Amino acid sequence: MKHIFKDHKSTYTFLLLHGTGGDEHDLLGIAQYLNPNFNVLSVRGEIQEHGMNRFFKRLAEGVFDEEDLVFRTHQLHDFVNMKAIEYGFDRTKVIALGYSNGANIAASILFHYQNAFDRAILLHPMVPLRKELPDLSDVSIFIGAGKNDPICPPEQSIELERLLREAHAKVHLHWENNGHRLTQSELDAIKVWLLK
Numbered sequence: 224m225k226h227i228f229k230d231h232k233s234t235y236t237f238l239l240l241h242g243t244g245g246d247e248h249d250l251l252g253i254a255q256y257l258n259p260n261f262n263v264l265s266v267r268g269e270i271q272e273h274g275m276n277r278f279f280k281r282l283a284e285g286v287f288d289e290e291d292l293v294f295r296t297h298q299l300h301d302f303v304n305m306k307a308i309e310y311g312f313d314r315t316k317v318i319a320l321g322y323s324n325g326a327n328i329a330a331s332i333l334f335h336y337q338n339a340f341d342r343a344i345l346l347h348p349m350v351p352l353r354k355e356l357p358d359l360s361d362v363s364i365f366i367g368a369g370k371n372d373p374i375c376p377p378e379q380s381i382e383l384e385r386l387l388r389e390a391h392a393k394v395h396l397h398w399e400n401n402g403h404r405l406t407q408s409e410l411d412a413i414k415v416w417l418l419k
């Protein structure tokens with residue numbers, strides 16, 4: 224998969240996953256803002272939807288091709304495992320940071336694997352699919368949601384929070400009122416959360 228790796232000799236590595244139509248450059252500035260010392264592995268989604276990059280196929284807006292989602296979930300998980308060996312970063316200290324479509328595949332990885340991430344920052348996510356979750360007691364998750372997000376509606380954020388909590392993850396749900404957009408106050412809230 225096309226990607227960028229920045230080795231800052233840190234214990235922690237951000238895994239950056241862009242939104243629909245983005246690429247591996249999109250979230251670099253945000254990672255830099257949140258913690259410039261962490262290593263960065265930023266990946267480009269391999270699905271093309273009318274020229275827009277995505278991490279998995281969808282049938283319509285908000286309706287996912289579940290078979291493809293599951294396939295891509297395992298593929299991305301394996302990719303991170305391989306890159307940890309190749310680049311020598313600590314696989315147990317990966318912090319996923321996904322926006323929209325990228326948050327959805329990060330959430331799907333959490334739904335499938337117990338130890339994929341040390342922490343996960345899911346910005347404007349949805350419930351990726353419905354299945355039994357692994358025990359996520361060791362994972363802390365920040366969900367950034369919009370009360371008036373037309374793409375990832377608030378009910379989805381609330382359900383996602385509930386499912387993750389039921390799997391024993393530590394979840395912080397942060398609300399904004401700026402639709403599907405990322406905002407400065409959201410980033411500042413993540414920064415504080417990361418320090419905890």
Ligand code: MLT
Pocket residue numbers: 242243281284285286323324325327349374
């Ligand atoms: C998705 O397809 O993952 C969601 O609808 C969000 C997005 O548009 O990327």
